[in-house]
Amino acid sequence: MVKMMADQKNLKTEELKNEKTTGLQLDKIVGKKIGMTQLFDKIGNVIPVTVIEAGPCFVTQIKTAEKDGYNAVQLGFIDAKKLNKPKAGHLKGKKCRYLREFRLETLPKLALGQELKVDAFNPGDVVEISGISIGKGFAGTVKKYHHGRGPMTHGSKSHRIPGSIGAGTTPGRVLKGRKMSGRMGGVIVLEVNLGVVQIDLEKNLLLVKGSVPGKAGNIVTINRVAVAKPIVGKDE
Amino acid sequence: MSKIINEIESKQIKKDITEFKVGDTVKVFSKIVEGGKERLQGFEGIVIKRQGPGAREAFVVRKIVQGIGVEKLYLLHSPRVDSIQVLKKGRVRRAKLHYLRGRVGSRATKVAEEKVVATEGALPGTN
Numbered sequence: 229m230v231k232m233m234a235d236q237k238n239l240k241t242e243e244l245k246n247e248k249t250t251g252l253q254l255d256k257i258v259g260k261k262i263g264m265t266q267l268f269d270k271i272g273n274v275i276p277v278t279v280i281e282a283g284p285c286f287v288t289q290i291k292t293a294e295k296d297g298y299n300a301v302q303l304g305f306i307d308a309k310k311l312n313k314p315k316a317g318h319l320k321g322k323k324c325r326y327l328r329e330f331r332l333e334t335l336p337k338l339a340l341g342q343e344l345k346v347d348a349f350n351p352g353d354v355v356e357i358s359g360i361s362i363g364k365g366f367a368g369t370v371k372k373y374h375h376g377r378g379p380m381t382h383g384s385k386s387h388r389i390p391g392s393i394g395a396g397t398t399p400g401r402v403l404k405g406r407k408m409s410g411r412m413g414g415v416i417v418l419e420v421n422l423g424v425v426q427i428d429l430e431k432n433l434l435l436v437k438g439s440v441p442g443k444a445g446n447i448v449t450i451n452r453v454a455v456a457k458p459i460v461g462k463d464e
Numbered sequence: 465m466s467k468i469i470n471e472i473e474s475k476q477i478k479k480d481i482t483e484f485k486v487g488d489t490v491k492v493f494s495k496i497v498e499g500g501k502e503r504l505q506g507f508e509g510i511v512i513k514r515q516g517p518g519a520r521e522a523f524v525v526r527k528i529v530q531g532i533g534v535e536k537l538y539l540l541h542s543p544r545v546d547s548i549q550v551l552k553k554g555r556v557r558r559a560k561l562h563y564l565r566g567r568v569g570s571r572a573t574k575v576a577e578e579k580v581v582a583t584e585g586a587l588p589g590t591n
Contacts, residue, residue: 262468268542270543272542272543274542279469279472433468433472444466
């Protein structure tokens with residue numbers, strides 16, 4: 229049974245690869261996080277969803293192993309109000325504010341300036357989304373590493389202090405990797421295993437189940453990892 | 465709130481919702497699937513709060529069962545909530561009737577009935 233499933237999985241990835249190599253569709257896109265809301269499914273369950281305005285994107289550069297050392301596709305997103313001359317020259321007439329690059333093993337047949345839309349995705353697809361997480365500033369160990377805090381009353385003064393950071397004369401230094409307070413958030417975070425719930429082709433919207441890194445307005449990159457499975461005898 | 469999200473939410477809002485207020489005694493009929501069959505289950509009690517905006521609005525119905533308070537939270541726009549029947553109009557001066565939770569005996573279910581004539585003049589434009 230397990231083997232069969234594995235075979236099926238292989239088949240699917242092969243299909244996906246074929247799709248990639250034949251250049252039907254690129255299963256990656258750049259989007260803007262709009263915010264979160266909830267949807268009801270057919271039986272009345274509530275699904276928490278993040279709304280992402282995904283695309284339309286333009287292929288702005290195709291990097292090849294021969295020329296650039298690796299295969300990649302660069303996508304441009306959102307019309308820019310102003311472009312400086314180097315960027316305008318690079319974009320060749322397109323007006324893109326944000327550029328994101330996707331590394332690929334095999335290059336699909338894409339043309340420069342080709343438009344990519346959300347129609348590459350389907351409800352039921354599994355995607356991974358990466359973006360810059362919300363910056364929390366200079367955070368203590370309680371918030372940053374979920375350390376426990378000391379008692380807040382009864383004469384205690386160790387409210388949220390980090391505690392001991394090591395022994396004394398031996399080793400005589402603080403060991404590397406010691407968890408201490410410092411900047412938290414504002415780093416690239418990848419959220420995996422998000423299911424696509426709904427797609428709006430008219431408004432270029434992608435609704436995924438669960439949360440996505442960053443605040444509303446954050447630019448995120450979406451990468452499909454599995455195509456939609458056909459529904460097998462499941463109660464609606 | 466974003467315009468796009470408002471649009472998504474407005475699609476889910478039911479249009480034929482019975483008007484009811486906090487303090488009203490209502491009977492809520494919700495769809496329940498039991499052994500592959502669907503039936504309607506009624507729950508009768510006082511609406512003690514309405515919370516949330518737009519499509520996310522929810523309300524809590526409270527009643528006393530064998531001396532024990534029972535509260536049920538319903539999502540107003542959920543397809544599982546079939547219909548709401550207003551049995552009695554209540555006149556209350558709070559948006560949230562949490563004070564009923566601390567009450568025992570007959571006072572626990574007592575909410576003054578709305579005087580139809582008085583309210584129309586006294587509380588204009590209230591929903």
